[in-house]
Amino acid sequence: MTNFSTIYKLSLVAVTCLVHACSSSCPVMECWFVQEKAGRGGGLAGATTQEKTLIHIRKDTQSQSAESRRAPADINPERVYTFTDPAATLCQPAFNPPRGSVEKPQCEVNPFVPQPSSLKWVASLTESALSPIYLEAEWFSASFHGLNQRLGVSTISRAPTGSKEHDGAAHFRAPSLNVERRFVSELFWWSFSSVVLSVSSRTMSAQARLGEPVTLDCGFRADPSSPLSSSGFAVEWRYQFRGDGRLVLAYDGTSDRLADTLEEGATMDFEALHQRGNASLTLQEAKVRHSGMYICTVYLPYLLAQVVMELEIVEPPSLSIHPSPLPLTVTGQTLSVQCEASGFSPLPLELSWEFKGSDGKSRPLGTGSVSGHRQAWDGTFTQSTRLQLDTSKLDLGTGGEVVCVAVHPGGTRRASATLNVIGFSGPSIEDSMAMVGVALVLYGFIKFISWTFTSSGSNTAENQEKKEK
Ligand SMILES: *[C@@H]1O[C@H](CO)[C@@H](O)[C@H](O)[C@H]1NC(C)=O
Numbered sequence: 492m493t494n495f496s497t498i499y500k501l502s503l504v505a506v507t508c509l510v511h512a513c514s515s516s517c518p519v520m521e522c523w524f525v526q527e528k529a530g531r532g533g534g535l536a537g538a539t540t541q542e543k544t545l546i547h548i549r550k551d552t553q554s555q556s557a558e559s560r561r562a563p564a565d566i567n568p569e570r571v572y573t574f575t576d577p578a579a580t581l582c583q584p585a586f587n588p589p590r591g592s593v594e595k596p597q598c599e600v601n602p603f604v605p606q607p608s609s610l611k612w613v614a615s616l617t618e619s620a621l622s623p624i625y626l627e628a629e630w631f632s633a634s635f636h637g638l639n640q641r642l643g644v645s646t647i648s649r650a651p652t653g654s655k656e657h658d659g660a661a662h663f664r665a666p667s668l669n670v671e672r673r674f675v676s677e678l679f680w681w682s683f684s685s686v687v688l689s690v691s692s693r694t695m696s697a698q699a700r701l702g703e704p705v706t707l708d709c710g711f712r713a714d715p716s717s718p719l720s721s722s723g724f725a726v727e728w729r730y731q732f733r734g735d736g737r738l739v740l741a742y743d744g745t746s747d748r749l750a751d752t753l754e755e756g757a758t759m760d761f762e763a764l765h766q767r768g769n770a771s772l773t774l775q776e777a778k779v780r781h782s783g784m785y786i787c788t789v790y791l792p793y794l795l796a797q798v799v800m801e802l803e804i805v806e807p808p809s810l811s812i813h814p815s816p817l818p819l820t821v822t823g824q825t826l827s828v829q830c831e832a833s834g835f836s837p838l839p840l841e842l843s844w845e846f847k848g849s850d851g852k853s854r855p856l857g858t859g860s861v862s863g864h865r866q867a868w869d870g871t872f873t874q875s876t877r878l879q880l881d882t883s884k885l886d887l888g889t890g891g892e893v894v895c896v897a898v899h900p901g902g903t904r905r906a907s908a909t910l911n912v913i914g915f916s917g918p919s920i921e922d923s924m925a926m927v928g929v930a931l932v933l934y935g936f937i938k939f940i941s942w943t944f945t946s947s948g949s950n951t952a953e954n955q956e957k958k959e960k
Contacts, residue, residue, distance in 0.1 A: 517533045517582040522598035522633070524570050544549040544570035544600055544806040546633070553684075572600070572650075574633070575685040578712040580644050585637030595637055603647055605793035611890040612743040613725045616792040625718050626793060627653050631684060633754045634798075636695070644691040645796040649717075650684035687717045690770075690789045690796040699777040699900070701836070701871070707768040709787035709798060717791075726770045728757070732783030739785070740772060775802050779836045779870025787791035806871065807864040807901035808840060812908045817893065822914050823883040830895030830906065831875040838864060842876040842897040847907070848891040855895075857878070865869075880910075887912050 524544040543566045552575055576582065586596045605626045607617040629650040636643050654903040684794040690711045709728075715718035723745030730737050739757050741750035744765065756775035763769035770789060774781055782804045790795040813829045820826050832840055844856035859878035866872055880893065 495713070504698070516540045516584070516587050517550060517576070518577070518596070519588040520548065520586065520596060520598050521566075522546055522600050524600045525674055526602050542570050543565060544572065544922045546598065546600070547571070547573040548575060548584060548586075548772060550579050551577060552685075553577060556568065565582045571682070572631075573683045574646070574648055575683065576646070576689065577714060578686070578689060579688045580686075580691050580712060581635060581646070582946055583640055583642065585642040586635060586644075587759055590639055592638075596638055597636040599631060600631050600633045603632040603794075605630055607793055608790060608795065610725075610727070610741075610790075611794075612727065612741040613790045614747045615743060615892060616723055616725060629682075629684070630794075632796065641695050642691065643695040643798045643800065644689055645758070645798050646690075647688040647794045647796050648684040649789075650682050653774070656658045662928075668911070681942070685714065687714045687719065688712070688791050688794050688796050689788060690791065690798050691789060692798040692800050695798070696800075696801045696803070698803050698805050699781075699862045701777055701834075703777050703778045705774045705781070705789070705802065707772045707774075707785050707800055707802060709772065709789075709800075711768045711770060711789040711796070713768070713791055719791045719794060722792045725758070726764065727786075727790070728759075729786040729788070730754075730781075730783055731786060753886060779804050779806075782837065797925070804836055805899075805901040806834060806836050807899045807904050808835035808874075808897050810892070810895055810897055810904050810906035812895055812906050815908050815910045817910050818889075820882055820910065820912050822887075822912055823921055826910070827878040828878045828893055828895075828908065829875055830897075830939075831873065832904075833873040833898045834867070834871045835874075835897075835901065836871045838872060840864075841873055841874070842874065842898045844876070844878045845894040845896055846885070846887065846891060846910075847894055848888055855884075882912055889914065 504854070509555070516771075522544050524542045525539050528538045528540055545563070545566050574581065581634065608614065610828045629652055630651070631644065631648050633648065634643070634645045636852070677897075688711065688827060688835050690709065692708045692710075694706070694708040697705065697707060707728075709726075711726075713724065725741070725743050725745070727741045728739040728907045734937070737754070738750070738752050740752060740756045740759060742759065742761070743750070752832055758773050758775070759770060763771075772785065780801060780900070784799055784801055786797050786799050788795055809832070811831050811833075813831070816824065828844075830842065832842060842861050845853045846856050856878060859876040861876045862874055864872045864874040875894070878893070885911065890909065890911040893910050894905055894907040899902045
């Protein structure tokens, strides 16, 4: 019985391990550690240093990755970090490329300084007293871009401050928990930090058609074990395009209040926001002016994390051909056809012409003379091309379709008009014979009709004469 229960326990452990191993696909990522150059009081913008860093991600403090903890030769062991991410936001497949993959997720780590915000919709978060001891730690902000460029995550993580002792080149850092104590031959303690706030988006580069509703995804997770997570949050959506910026939406989650903004038709699902941290922004009707960068910022007291995503409104053109229908054309005549592409965005557009013969074969007729573009009140563009079709130079047969082709990122559009050509080229002998035949028959027919008419006409005249008599 004891044996059985031992076996049972062992197999249970084995199964748990297996399940755990299978589900824990948290990656090890190579990132850049970027920080301002030390000792630069003058504040030269852009004076930063970049160092390669390695980040081990894990779901909980117990799980240990099987990978060797030794840093690669080109990475300073001091810049090897372990991030504990209980929400497993960073353990998604987009951050874990198959072995040997050329494409790698992108990431950058920066030192972060917690500080209260004076923004109107954030200030209330830091009004209540909070334990400043918790803030006295080493903080990092990190941003990650997934493989397909669709997923982006930003995190704020905290490494409890331990004793930092400098011993020549060596650098000691006491980890927070005993289980995390690992000793590496280079005499380094690994830096363990836990993700306190993560903000992510699945629509890092979004596209939408004109007039459609658009949802820009943004979600956040705050570590429930952090004292900062219980004091509420704030969410802010900002728009940025070529130096022009505006506040789209700002929401104070503590007082459940929206800031006044000028943006119309921009909403969030506040229930989903409070229940699941879903801070997605919905624009009810996509307009050209919505194209640009959107920044979703989530605030916790003293902390903020943000993801920047791009929205592009892509609308293919509507085409129209003038004149339509095309006039009946005689061989040798030059026909002028215009094609107007309107309501498209963004630029550029490629316009060209094709001729599709009665045999179904298409051949290019060039671009025609393409006009400059004009912008309409709604931001969409209009552009046209004029084709001078010299019917004597081209063998167009008896006609076919004149096609205007517009190639646009939103799709290729075509419009066509039927062309009928009357040929004056010499008729064949059979045609001539037939014509002569037809002419003869016609002549005979006319002759017959006129003879019948005249004879019947004289008859009536005679009758009348008789009556008068
Ligand atoms: C968040 O809400 C939006 C609608 O507001 C929805 O489209 C999206 O799927 C939600 N995301 C998640 C992860 O539930």
